[in-house]
Amino acid sequence: MTASGPPASFAARARAALGDDRLRQALGKATALFAARRRTALAEVPDWEELRQRAARIKREALNGLHHYLEQFAANAETAGAEIHWARDAAEACAIVSSIARRIGARHLVKAKSMTTEEIGLNAALERDGRLPVETDLGEWIIQLAGEPPSHIIVPAIHKSRADVAALFAAELGIPPTDDVAELTRAARVALRQRFAAAELGISGVNFAVAETGSILILENEGNARMATTLPRVHVAIVGIEKIVPRFEHLAVFLRLLPRSGTGQHLTTYQSILTGPSAIVGDEGPEELHIVLLDNGRTAMLASDETRPALACIRCGACLNACPVYREIGGHAYGSTYPGPIGAVITPLLAGLERGGDLAFASSLCGACREVCPVDIDLPGLLIELRSRVVEGRRRGELAGGRAAAFERRAIATWAWAMASPRRYRLLSRLARALPGPWRRGGRPGRLAARLIPALRAWGAARDLRPLAPRTFRDLWREDEG
Amino acid sequence: MAAPSEARDEIMGRVRAALARVPIGPALPWELGAEARSPAPPGPPLDLDGKIARFRAMLERAGGHLHFAGSPEETTNAVREIANAAGARRILHSEDHRVLLRAAALEGEFTWVPHDEERAELLTCELGLTAAQWGVAETGTIVLESAAEHHRLASLLPPVHIALLDAPGLLETLDELLAAVGSEDPDDMSRTITMITGPSRTADIELTLVVGVHGPRELHVILLRGAGNPLA
Numbered sequence: 001m002t003a004s005g006p007p008a009s010f011a012a013r014a015r016a017a018l019g020d021d022r023l024r025q026a027l028g029k030a031t032a033l034f035a036a037r038r039r040t041a042l043a044e045v046p047d048w049e050e051l052r053q054r055a056a057r058i059k060r061e062a063l064n065g066l067h068h069y070l071e072q073f074a075a076n077a078e079t080a081g082a083e084i085h086w087a088r089d090a091a092e093a094c095a096i097v098s099s100i101a102r103r104i105g106a107r108h109l110v111k112a113k114s115m116t117t118e119e120i121g122l123n124a125a126l127e128r129d130g131r132l133p134v135e136t137d138l139g140e141w142i143i144q145l146a147g148e149p150p151s152h153i154i155v156p157a158i159h160k161s162r163a164d165v166a167a168l169f170a171a172e173l174g175i176p177p178t179d180d181v182a183e184l185t186r187a188a189r190v191a192l193r194q195r196f197a198a199a200e201l202g203i204s205g206v207n208f209a210v211a212e213t214g215s216i217l218i219l220e221n222e223g224n225a226r227m228a229t230t231l232p233r234v235h236v237a238i239v240g241i242e243k244i245v246p247r248f249e250h251l252a253v254f255l256r257l258l259p260r261s262g263t264g265q266h267l268t269t270y271q272s273i274l275t276g277p278s279a280i281v282g283d284e285g286p287e288e289l290h291i292v293l294l295d296n297g298r299t300a301m302l303a304s305d306e307t308r309p310a311l312a313c314i315r316c317g318a319c320l321n322a323c324p325v326y327r328e329i330g331g332h333a334y335g336s337t338y339p340g341p342i343g344a345v346i347t348p349l350l351a352g353l354e355r356g357g358d359l360a361f362a363s364s365l366c367g368a369c370r371e372v373c374p375v376d377i378d379l380p381g382l383l384i385e386l387r388s389r390v391v392e393g394r395r396r397g398e399l400a401g402g403r404a405a406a407f408e409r410r411a412i413a414t415w416a417w418a419m420a421s422p423r424r425y426r427l428l429s430r431l432a433r434a435l436p437g438p439w440r441r442g443g444r445p446g447r448l449a450a451r452l453i454p455a456l457r458a459w460g461a462a463r464d465l466r467p468l469a470p471r472t473f474r475d476l477w478r479e480d481e482g
Numbered sequence: 483m484a485a486p487s488e489a490r491d492e493i494m495g496r497v498r499a500a501l502a503r504v505p506i507g508p509a510l511p512w513e514l515g516a517e518a519r520s521p522a523p524p525g526p527p528l529d530l531d532g533k534i535a536r537f538r539a540m541l542e543r544a545g546g547h548l549h550f551a552g553s554p555e556e557t558t559n560a561v562r563e564i565a566n567a568a569g570a571r572r573i574l575h576s577e578d579h580r581v582l583l584r585a586a587a588l589e590g591e592f593t594w595v596p597h598d599e600e601r602a603e604l605l606t607c608e609l610g611l612t613a614a615q616w617g618v619a620e621t622g623t624i625v626l627e628s629a630a631e632h633h634r635l636a637s638l639l640p641p642v643h644i645a646l647l648d649a650p651g652l653l654e655t656l657d658e659l660l661a662a663v664g665s666e667d668p669d670d671m672s673r674t675i676t677m678i679t680g681p682s683r684t685a686d687i688e689l690t691l692v693v694g695v696h697g698p699r700e701l702h703v704i705l706l707r708g709a710g711n712p713l714a
Contacts, residue, residue, distance in 0.1 A: 030689060064504050067497045080668050086489040138695055139686035155686055162688050181690040189695055197605060213668045223638060223682040223697025230634045231601075241493070248664035252656040266540065267621040270697070271677035273663075279673055284597060284634045299496035 010335065010358040017329040023151070023159045027330045030158045031321040037264020038318060038372070044266065045256060055257050056376040058250050059312035062211075063302065069211035069244045074293070076214025080276025082289040087120075089296050094125035096292050097203065097236055101131050104234055104288075106201040109133035110192075112218070112225035113140050114205025115153065115315055116238045119337045119350070120296060122203070133203055134195045136224035138188055145172050151331040153317040153339070154262055159330065192224070202228035202235045202286065207314070208254060209239050209291075212247045215275040216291065219258060219268045226270055235277070235286040240294050242302075242311035254314060257374040261316035297350035306385045310345050312375045319369035319379060325362055334359060341369035341379045348386055353393055354400075360386035429472055533619040533652050534705065540622025544680025545693060546701040558587045560704050561644060565592060565609050568642045568700065574599075574607035576631040580646050580706070581611050597632040610636035614645040614678075614703065617652040618659050623679045624703055625659060627672035634674060643698040645678075649707050 017023060042048050062069055074084045087093035101109065109126065111117065111133040123144075126133055135144040139157040143150055145168055150156030157165070162179050170177045175187050204225055206216040216237055218225045229235045245251065251273075259265040278285035301307045320326045320340030331339035336347040336356060344363060348356035360383050363369075369379040394405035418424045528536065538548045549564070551557040561584045565573065572593045575581050585594040595607050612633045614624035624645050626633035637643050653659050665671045682697030693699045 026688075033689060064501065067494065067501055070494065070497060076668050080673075086487075086493050088489050088492055092489060136696070137686070138684045142686065155689065157686055158689075160687070162690075165687050181687045182692050184687060185684060185692040185695050192696065193605070197601065212666065213664065213671060215668070215671070221683045222695045224695075226634070226638050226676070227696055230638065241497070249657065249660050252660050255656055266543075267623060267677075267679045269544070269678065269680055269683055273675040273677070275668055275671050275673055275675075277673070278628075284632050285628070285674060293493070295493045295496065299493065299500050302497065303500035 010333065010362055013333040013335055014329045014362070017333040020159075022161065023330055024328060026158050026161075027152075027327060030152060030155055031327045034154070034262070034264055034317070034321040035372075038261060038321070039264075041260040041264045041266060045260070051253060051256060052374050052376055055253050055314075055374060056312065058245060058253060059314075059375050060309070062244050062246055063242065063308055063311055065246070066241065066244065066302065069246055070241060070293070072211040073209055073214055073244055076212070077209075077216075077276065077291055078214070080214050081279075082214065082276050082291050085290060085292045087292050087294045087296070090120035090294075091125075093120045093238060093292050093294050093296070094122055096290075097122060097238075098126060098129050098131075100234065100236055100290055101126065101129065101201055104200060106131060106199075106234070108195065108198040109201045109203060110136050110195055110199040110228045110232065111140075112202070112204040112220065112228040113137035113156070114203070114238060115337060116205045116240050116294060117203065118150070120238070120294065122238070133201075134192070134199075136192050136195065136228055137220075137222060138185065138224075141188060141192065142168065145169075149332065151339075153315060153320060153331075159332070192227075196227045196231050199228070199232040200234065202230075202232035204229055204235065204237050206237050206239050206243055207258065208245050208251060209243045210246075210248050210251065211244055213275055215248065215273050217251060218272045218274070219255075219270070220272075221263075221265075221269045223270060226272055229272060229274065230285050233286055234288040234290070235274075236290045236292065237274075238292045238294060240296075241298050242313075258314055258316050261314075261318040261372065261374040301346070301349050307349055307382065309377055310342070310349065310382055312377055313342050313346070314375060315342075316374055318372040318374065322368040322372045324364060324366060324368065334362070341383070342377070345377075345379060345382045345386065348390075353386075353390055357386070357390040357393070357399060360390055426474070433468055528619060528654050530649060530652070533654055534649075536619040536654075537617055537622055537652060540620070541680065541701075541703060542622070544622055545683070546622065546680045546703060549702060549704045550707060551704050552707050554583065557646065557704060557706060558584050561611065562588055562591065564642070564644055564702050568609060570608035570640075570642060572607045572609070574604055574610045574636045574640055576612040576633050576636050578613035578631040578646070580613055581631070584611065584646075597636055604635055604639055607640045609642045609644065610638070610640040610698070611644050612636045612646070614647045615651055616659055616662060617647050617703070617705075618654075618656060618677075619652060620655045621679055623659075623677050625663065626676045626678070627663060628674040629672040633676060637676065637678065638697050641694055641698055642700040642702070643678075644702045644704060646704050646706060649705060652705070 045051060078084055085096045087096055109131055123133060135141045139155055142157040142160055142165055152158045162181055165184055166177045166179055169175055169184055169187055173187055173191055204218060207219045208217040259268045277287055277289035301311055319342050323341050326340040334343050336343055338346055341363060344359040347359050363383050365380045367380050391405050393399035394401045418428050541548055549560045551560050572595055574595045575585055576597055595603055612626060613631055615627045615630050616625035624647060626637060663675050681693040681699050681701045682695050683691060683693050684695040685691050
């Protein structure tokens with residue numbers, strides 16, 4: 001990371017995002033639109049709650065029996081002719097893809113949008129080999145040309161205006177600048193067609209992997225995933241081990257839930273169900289299908305009863321659109337592959353509390369995320385669990401911020417001690433009334449408090465102290481009684 | 483063969499260790515049977531007209547078009563009209579027999595390019611003609627199976643796609659579809675099953691909807707209602 005890279009702390013990145021009016025406008029529009037479309041799409045389903053509880057049960061079963069289902073998936077996919085690879089971490093997964101690309105002498109690589117390949121940093125790894133894949137989802141391609149990371153799971157280039165895209169395409173493709181979105185899209189179609197036609201290797205993620213049949217399912221709207229998994233001679237799919245569903249018929253439940261939750265469509269334009277490579281060499285479709293099963297921290301999440309349910313996530317993005325924090329700051333501020341409430345949960349779990357721990361605090365715990373989650377993940381509960389792990393880590397000195405954590409503990413213990421006895425409470429409220437003017441009158445306690453108790457500085461900076469009433473409720477009550 | 487089994491053994495070991503304390507019911511792995519299917523749709527099953535009405539509404543909502551043909555001639559005429567309206571001259575086609583009938587009937591009017599021509603030839607076609615093995619009324623979706631025809635490129639590369647769907651292939655729900663195309667023996671399944679609902683679309687620039695980004699910008703489904711006529 002260079003010195004001009006994004007700021008290191010979540011708070012600093014969030015502040016930067018809050019200062020970007022255009023980003024906030026675009027985010028507001030996108031998140032409100034998707035949330036509204038989602039509500040309309042839900043209304044068509046006879047019993048949404050019943051459906052999402054079924055989905056939650058299927059995912060729970062899949063995760064609780066993952067040892068069985070993973071082996072079943074691998075065996076069936078191999079029988080169908082796919083080659084299964086296992087990757088313990090990001091580096092191993094990237095090395096597997098690199099070696100496939102080297103072996104087949106691939107010079108042109110195309111990629112369909114995949115969060116999992118973002119997570120493992122696949123593009124950077126392949127670029128070191130001189131084989132940078134071309135992103136082919138329109139939004140992903142735009143930000144690849146611009147050299148930026150995605151800001152939203154579903155619409156990665158939401159922070160770019162049509163004028164930005166026009167300028168970018170004029171510079172990169174040599175087309176005359178236009179603010180006609182259809183024209184810009186046509187230019188992308190033409191440019192990317194050439195990439196597809198030339199590519200020897202296509203890379204994708206998957207949405208679901210079916211244990212019973214060894215099939216993978218990819219959902220999309222543009223058709224770029226179909227192109228990337230049909231035209232090149234070799235297809236590599238990167239699959240997090242949590243993507244497994246036990247049975248083929250279970251797909252119906254998720255096909256009803258995922259598009260409605262993500263974009264509010266009743267179904268995305270395309271679903272590709274792929275079981276093995278093409279049966280005959282020279283047939284349409286790839287001769288080789290490689291499936292890379294990725295751990296990269298997932299088994300650690302699986303090992304704890306508290307964090308296992310987070311693996312049920314189907315990456316729809318509904319919790320992002322519902323989150324009051326995400327709606328204001330967008331994806332970049334999280335500084336992680338997965339933003340929003342689910343990102344705040346799985347980033348610290350996959351990348352470690354040192355790197356992602358502060359994201360657990362990027363939530364007001366309002367619960368909107370859980371309400372919209374199509375697999376009913378208790379995101380607020382998981383955030384609280386992570387917060388307690390962060391605080392525990394700080395107390396034990398394993399994480400930075402130990403002194404503040406110790407102060408916080410003492411302050412809360414003191415508060416609890418005072419509030420637990422009517423006599424102590426009375427004494428303290430009388431004491432508060434005797435404090436200097438600024439405290440009694442309310443307002444920002446920042447300056448004075450910071451002088452008295454430095455740890456209060458951050459707390460006071462964004463909070464107003466309510467002015468104390470001249471007489472306490474107890475006084476008034478006594479008077480009334482008398 | 484596959485990657486070093488060391489990684490496999492380690493990951494499977496971690497998974498087993500992670501789940502060692504999870505109580506596993508005796509019924510696993512088949513604990514999830516029918517109860518994990520989608521809830522049944524309310525009301526009695528739709529008849530053919532009901533399915534067609536629903537299919538049409540959902541297909542049109544997704545931006546696709548439905549046409550009807552009651553005889554082989556009507557099917558051929560519908561293909562001709564759509565192709566002419568699109569200004570198409572070169573038609574990329576699958577080997578489905580209903581498709582081949584149209585290629586024979588319209589041989590002089592268009593250039594017919596089979597699915598196994600050179601890639602460069604396929605890329606110049608202005609229209610793709612395939613069958614569809616299934617339709618799903620619930621979502622307005624057509625479903626193409628590689629075991630029935632080479633559909634992958636013909637339904638994807640040209641800017642206009644026409645699919646011929648036999649009325650008996652029209653199903654009501656996604657559950658019925660998965661029961662129809664799935665199998666407990668993966669060898670009995672199509673290698674590629676493609677579900678298509680409307681034209682290719684994107685809203686990646688300022689959330690403005692544009693059709694035909696990578697796949698077809700137009701999707702036409704011709705529903706063959708010539709009951710009892712195998713060559714309809």
